Amino acid sequence: MANIFLLEDDKILSKGISIALKKDEHTVTAVYGYLEALQQYQKQKYDLFLLDINLPDGSGLALCEKIRETAETPVLFLTANDTEEDMLGGFSAGCDDYISKPFPIEVLRKKVLAVLKRTGGGTARVRYRDLEVDKEKRLVLMKGQEIHLTSTEYKLLLYLMENRGRVVTKAMLLEQLWDIDGNFVDDNTVRVNIKRLRQKLNDEKQEYIVTVFGMGYTFGE
Template structure:
């Protein structure tokens, strides 16, 4: 599921936009202040940032510049600042698009969908490699290299999804809740509490114990670096 960070201090507008985007199939992290947005950005995998400019604890332009220093994520400004110089400043700060208020929710959704299509093109890797493990995205097939050559890994669909999620977020701690949301597309309310640990245990039994480590009280971490090609 693609993820969106929404930074908007108007609570009603924030909730309205979030609800619409969720209905379109996106996971939305809502923030009402820059401090909240920075924390959410650092703790989650974000595909698109939608941000106001005038905010209670700072300026959205500065927030955008901070993001640009560490990420190539798409940024869209949604603001009442509608002068030509405002727009120029927004693009100079690193924004990919700029929408002025009042705005059409339908147009916003269309722009979001366009960004996601562009992302599929940018992220169109053929495979991901980590340690002795390789996953071919097109075939959704996993291999493990060893002294005797290459051996196919016989994984269930969920095990493969978990492994890909770990590899794409190598050396980052992933909580049980994050794994549930990404792989099962649920928040865990109706899923057995042992679902994630059991599947990870089975996965470790097939790929070896060294790749995934338990971080007590926090979640799990993939210990090897990953490369996408």
Template sequence: MNTILIVEDDQLINEGLSFMLQQENYNTISACSYQEGWSAFTNHKIDLIILDINLPDQSGTVLCEEIRKSSQVPILFLTANDTEQDMVKGFCLGADDYIAKPFSMLVLSKRIEAILRRSHTHESDNLYTYANLAINFDKMQVYKKDQEVKLTANEYKLMAILAQNNGQVLTRQMILEKLWDVDGNFVDENTLRVNIKRLRNKLEDDPKNPAIIKTVFGIGYTWGD
């Protein structure tokens, strides 16, 4: 069952959306502010976000920008800001759809169905996002800020090992046991260090202060926190 996060400060609209979506067999989580919305997003698995722009503590556009730094979860803006400029800005920030108030519940329901259908189709491509990276494991493609990053076979395999164990500390020995070069030769520790350095140069914004591939001194490496 899909979970939809509703970030809307108008209590009547929020409750009405929750009721409608629950009737259509969605789980819903309600938030009335930027802070509540961010907390719900970071603490739950969310399949789609309905997001108002005019929130009491911060603009919904800022929340959209923050979410897009780490996730491609579908976002549907639901707002009274209905000018063409507002809509274009919403799409540029990464919104998947934009509905102006007042709105039809039936139209909203169909838009949600379409967004989730597209989202599930994309999931079948085994797409993984982290920070400003997007990795398509099925196609063995890596993108940084929407620009494709070219990796060697060994670099890609090393990156995949780390990314697929996101947040776990992998010892050098654990990595070396998984990592063989394209000719079937065992990769030694020096080769591992070289490939880590090359990956950081290609993936990190600041390779000297890595935020993605981190060294755990005396042990090994970890992807992310």
């Protein structure tokens, strides 16, 4: 439903947040440090930024200020800094809202949905050439004709399309495909589902899903 950028240096907390947001069909790009975030945040269009403030190599406040130089994408801070001074500093940097740690994951989910609804974030349809995905109806259309995909195939295709032009590694795909109920998926799961997707898209020439040898896959040109 929405493409979300998550900057949180606590990898356990980051994993928990990612799993929770994927329950609402969001796509999550997770990074763990300020310098990594600087390299990644402009590589695609995001509907929401979730930023930790205190990081080992920088500050989420500084990243928020950089985002505000070029975009009005909503920013939600995840932080233990909940004094009035800290909150005012965050709003001065350009954030839209705060959530103080520790927080119940369900509260975060509701707040994310509220921010996206208020700002109109999230794109209902993703298109490339003759291929279209309607995220609200979970429909995949090729030249107007519905293609029936499994849940795993659908998640794979949507993630690749939303990261069009970017090399997506197998590790990144495995993170997206990790079952929210905890069922194990492995490297073979990616290969098998990529093969099935190509068959269903009649993509033997790799015009949609392109293998980048030794790295992973990319979508489109």
